[in-house]
Amino acid sequence: MNDFLKKVIIEPLDRFWERVLQFLPDILTSILIFILGIVLGLIFRKLFLRFFNTIKVDKFSERYGFVEILKKGGIKEPVSFILSRLIGWLTIIIFFIVALRSLNVPAIEQILERFFLYLPNIFVAVIILFFGYLLSNFLGRAALIAAVNAGWKVSGLVGRLVKLTVFLLAVTMALEQLDIGRGTIVIAFAIIFGGIVLALAIAFGLGGRDIAKEYLEKKIKGEEEKKDEISHL
Amino acid sequence: MDSIILRKEIHKRIDEIKKADILVGIPSYNNARTIGHVVKAVQTGFAKYFPDKKCVLVNSDGGSRDGTMEVVKNTTIEDFQSVLLHHRVEPIWKIATPYHGIPGKGSAFRTIFEIADALNVKACAVVDSDLRSITPEWIELLIKPVLEGGFDYVSPLYHRHKYDGTITNSIVYPLTRALYGKHIRQPIGGDFGFSGKLASFYLTKNLWDTDVARYGIDIWMTTTAIANKFKICQAFLGAKIHDAKDPGADLSSMLYQVVGATFDLMETYQDVWKTIKGSEPVPTFGFRYDVGLEPISVNLERMIEKFRLGVKELMEIWKIFIPSEILDFLSKSAKFSKEEFHIPDELWVDIIYSFAIASRRKIMNREHLLKSLTPLYIGKIASFIIEAWDSSASEVEQKIERLGITFENKKDLLIENWQQQKGVCHE
Numbered sequence: 307m308n309d310f311l312k313k314v315i316i317e318p319l320d321r322f323w324e325r326v327l328q329f330l331p332d333i334l335t336s337i338l339i340f341i342l343g344i345v346l347g348l349i350f351r352k353l354f355l356r357f358f359n360t361i362k363v364d365k366f367s368e369r370y371g372f373v374e375i376l377k378k379g380g381i382k383e384p385v386s387f388i389l390s391r392l393i394g395w396l397t398i399i400i401f402f403i404v405a406l407r408s409l410n411v412p413a414i415e416q417i418l419e420r421f422f423l424y425l426p427n428i429f430v431a432v433i434i435l436f437f438g439y440l441l442s443n444f445l446g447r448a449a450l451i452a453a454v455n456a457g458w459k460v461s462g463l464v465g466r467l468v469k470l471t472v473f474l475l476a477v478t479m480a481l482e483q484l485d486i487g488r489g490t491i492v493i494a495f496a497i498i499f500g501g502i503v504l505a506l507a508i509a510f511g512l513g514g515r516d517i518a519k520e521y522l523e524k525k526i527k528g529e530e531e532k533k534d535e536i537s538h539l
Numbered sequence: 540m541d542s543i544i545l546r547k548e549i550h551k552r553i554d555e556i557k558k559a560d561i562l563v564g565i566p567s568y569n570n571a572r573t574i575g576h577v578v579k580a581v582q583t584g585f586a587k588y589f590p591d592k593k594c595v596l597v598n599s600d601g602g603s604r605d606g607t608m609e610v611v612k613n614t615t616i617e618d619f620q621s622v623l624l625h626h627r628v629e630p631i632w633k634i635a636t637p638y639h640g641i642p643g644k645g646s647a648f649r650t651i652f653e654i655a656d657a658l659n660v661k662a663c664a665v666v667d668s669d670l671r672s673i674t675p676e677w678i679e680l681l682i683k684p685v686l687e688g689g690f691d692y693v694s695p696l697y698h699r700h701k702y703d704g705t706i707t708n709s710i711v712y713p714l715t716r717a718l719y720g721k722h723i724r725q726p727i728g729g730d731f732g733f734s735g736k737l738a739s740f741y742l743t744k745n746l747w748d749t750d751v752a753r754y755g756i757d758i759w760m761t762t763t764a765i766a767n768k769f770k771i772c773q774a775f776l777g778a779k780i781h782d783a784k785d786p787g788a789d790l791s792s793m794l795y796q797v798v799g800a801t802f803d804l805m806e807t808y809q810d811v812w813k814t815i816k817g818s819e820p821v822p823t824f825g826f827r828y829d830v831g832l833e834p835i836s837v838n839l840e841r842m843i844e845k846f847r848l849g850v851k852e853l854m855e856i857w858k859i860f861i862p863s864e865i866l867d868f869l870s871k872s873a874k875f876s877k878e879e880f881h882i883p884d885e886l887w888v889d890i891i892y893s894f895a896i897a898s899r900r901k902i903m904n905r906e907h908l909l910k911s912l913t914p915l916y917i918g919k920i921a922s923f924i925i926e927a928w929d930s931s932a933s934e935v936e937q938k939i940e941r942l943g944i945t946f947e948n949k950k951d952l953l954i955e956n957w958q959q960q961k962g963v964c965h966e
Contacts, residue, residue, distance in 0.1 A: 377903050447856070447907055454852050455791040455913045457845050461852045537703050537781075539727055539754070539793065 329409075336405035343401020351394030358386035380443035431480040438476020442469045471499065549636050549654070556632050559658040560592040561585070561682055564651030566644050567668035568601035571610050573782055574668045578614040581666065584678025585631050586616065597654050598635040598668075599647035607668070608635045640747055644729075645756035649747055655738040662686045664693075664732040672780035673730075680774035680825050681732030688824075691769035693732030694723045694761060696823060697779035698830045701927055701935040702837060705920045706797055708939050710891060711758060714801060717946035718812040719765045722820045724773065727757035727797060737769055754793055755800025762801075766808040775825030791913040799909050802898045813954055818947060829932075842921040843880055847873045849914020856911050860897035865889055872918070882922040884945040890915055891946075892953045899957065 358364075367373050367385040376385070406414055446469025453461035478495040482488055563581045567574055578596065585594040598611040612635050634654060640646035648665060655663045662685035666673060684690040707727055715726045741763065746752075751759045764771055805812065850873040857866060868886060875881070894912055898905060927935045 444904065447904075450852060451791075451856075451907055451910050454845075454849050455789075455910060457841070457848060459848065461848060465852075537705075539704065539706055539729070539757075539797065 332409050336408045339401055339405040339408060343398050343405065346401065347394040347398035350397050351390045354393045355386055355390035358389055363389065376440075380439075380447075427484055431483045434476055434480045434483060438473055438479070442472035442476065445469065445472050467502075471502075474498070546636060549634060552632075552634050553654065553657045556593075556595060556658055558593070559595045559632070559660045560662070561589055561594045561686075562597060562651070562655045562658060562660040562663045563594070563678060563682075564597045564599060564648065564655075564663065564665045565611070565668050566599050566601070566638075566647030566651070566665065567603060567607045567611075568642075569603045569605045569607060570668040570782075571603065571605040571607045573671060574598070574607055575610050575614045577666060577668055577670050577673055578611055579616060580670075580673045580675055581678055582614075582616045582631055584675035587675050588679040589682070593632075595632040595634065595654070595658060595660070597651050598633075599638045599650040600635065601642050601647060602637055608637070611635045641752040643753035643756070645750075645752035645759075646747065648756050648760075649742075649752070652738045652742050655735055656742055660735045660738070662732065662734060663738050664730070666730045667781060669782040670730070670779070671782065672778045674777070677730065677776050680776055681730065684772050684774060684824055685732055685734050688772065689770060690732075690772045690822075691734040691737045692761070692764035692771045693824075694771065694773045694821075695725050695728035695730045695779075696773045696775045696825070697725060697728065698777060698932070699779055700835050701930065701932055702835045702924055703779075705923070706794060706916075709887070709916070709919055709923065709942070710798060711801060712939065713888075713943040713946040714891065715758070715762065715765075716818050716943045717950050718805065718815070719762065719808075720815040720818040721765055721771060722818060722943075723761055723765070723771070726761040728779070729757055730776065730779075731757075731760060732774065733760070733764070734769075737764060740767070740769075749803070750796040750800045754796035755803075758797060758800050759804065762804040762808065766804075766811045772822040772824060775823060775827050777828070778830040790917075791910045794913055794916060795906060795909040798894070798912065799898070799905065802895050802909075805895060806899060809957070813957075818943070837924055839877060839921055839924060842917050842924075843877060846914050846918030846921060849911075849918070853911050853914065856903070856907070860900075860902055860908075861890065861893045865893070869915075869918075877925070880918075880922060880925060882919050884942050885949070887919050887942070888945050888949045892949060892956070895953065896956045 363386045364373070364384045373385060376383075376388075381388070403418065406418060446465045449468040450461055450465025453464040458464060474495065478491050481491045563585075565574065565577055565581070578598075581596055585592075585596075596611075598608060600608050600611075612633065636650065638647045638650040640649065651663070651665060662682045664678060664681040666677065666681075681693050681695070684693045704725070707725060711727050712724060716722055741760065744763070746759065749755070850869050854866065854870070857869075865886060872880065872882060890912075894908065897903075897908055902908070923938075927938060930938070
């Protein structure tokens, strides 16, 4: 009986405890590395913000049009702030990966390897999202101004719709790049976009029937709305 | 300087004419209906006032499909006696050619300048092809100050309806006056006289792929002449009556091109305008008389509605560069009734100067920035129409003069903001 208990319970527990004792320093090391990464990330963020301000990165980027590009995309934060944050996060991510590697777990190492192979996809997806965001802001604002100048009461909605559509397209492209639900995403986008267009067509068709009729009558019969005769130049 | 006169027959024609004294250019695009009258007025002007000079008429066309160039080629004064004239000694030469480059008035002018330069003319003039009120006297008034008075640039002076020329009255005239210190009442009038020397000077500037090639050409010609110290005067031409200008043209595009060109020139000539204080009149020629003008219909409600829509939707954009106290006032004025609606001159000047600074600092896409001015401009015009409803032409003129003085009074503030460093560091 004693032999049985020893073989079935005590010996495996001993082996487990031995492994835990072997693994514990690795866990502690990786936790320490990760904490160090966070601390260093925060320190680097502050240090680099001061450094960038000292070397006048904001003025430089304004002179060479980087600020304009960012502002066109609706990003109002100074370049020094964005760069210092980026450095901070990069530090944390690098230390996190080192921490994971220090665990010496084959499964994690395999995952990390796959992750590194996957990294270019993430990089491309981030770039797509970044430019998609800039483009959506730019086109949204262009549509808003054009609609306001045309006197459309729904200008705000038009601007937001254009912005959302372009960003949605960018998200779809980014997800496709990441190989997440490749077919589903494209179909979902097509359904959503097609749905919006159909909804608008039905809404205008039913809701704006009288307006359309009146407009066509005016056009055909030549009874245009009284226009301003001001010559602006 | 690359020549854009590509057609062989034009080179041949230039070789045939060799040299000329006077050149009048007419830019056109689908103006078959009106250009015949303009050509006749120019030809009669040549015959009546410059019988012994070698004169050339140039039509620079933007690819008209209504036979504009054929009208130009076929229009001649057959019976000079009907206009109390005898036949000229010198024949009148005519060149009708399509221009090259970006479609627009500026590109048409470039071709005219090139032909003037090639023919080594002494005096030139350009007149619009849609004019209904042009008379032979316009040619005399635009050319003689150059030929006999030694002037390099003759700007037009017209009688216009009090609601006509609103971009000129509310932005371009007062701003040009405040910046460059000259009372040029119609800096974008469209009909100008200039010396051959100035035409050659214009050609040295390589700006033909910018807005100067479009609506910006008029302000560019005027500002370039003032800022480079050419001798300037005005000529009173009477009433300006023309066909509706580009009925399809979008107001915001027009505003973007004209105001954009004006702001560009502020950047180019900042060393000139920063040193100028006050303003002065320029010599004016021509016999001034009153004319009856056709009434203009305006839709005030729609204008105020467009202003309100702009205030509602574009506030987030304006917040980036317009001071908050101005925006507060705009928000309040959007709630005013038609009777109370008013945008004061001081506020308007602050708005225009804010846009000029924002354009210089490149705080956002330039087209977005300048097109977002449209609702504010429409609001200012609505306010001006309400103010001037019962005013006579001279009272309206006084109002425009007061606006010019307000632009001048606030110029120091513009200079101060203009000189501030572009970049701001954020912690």
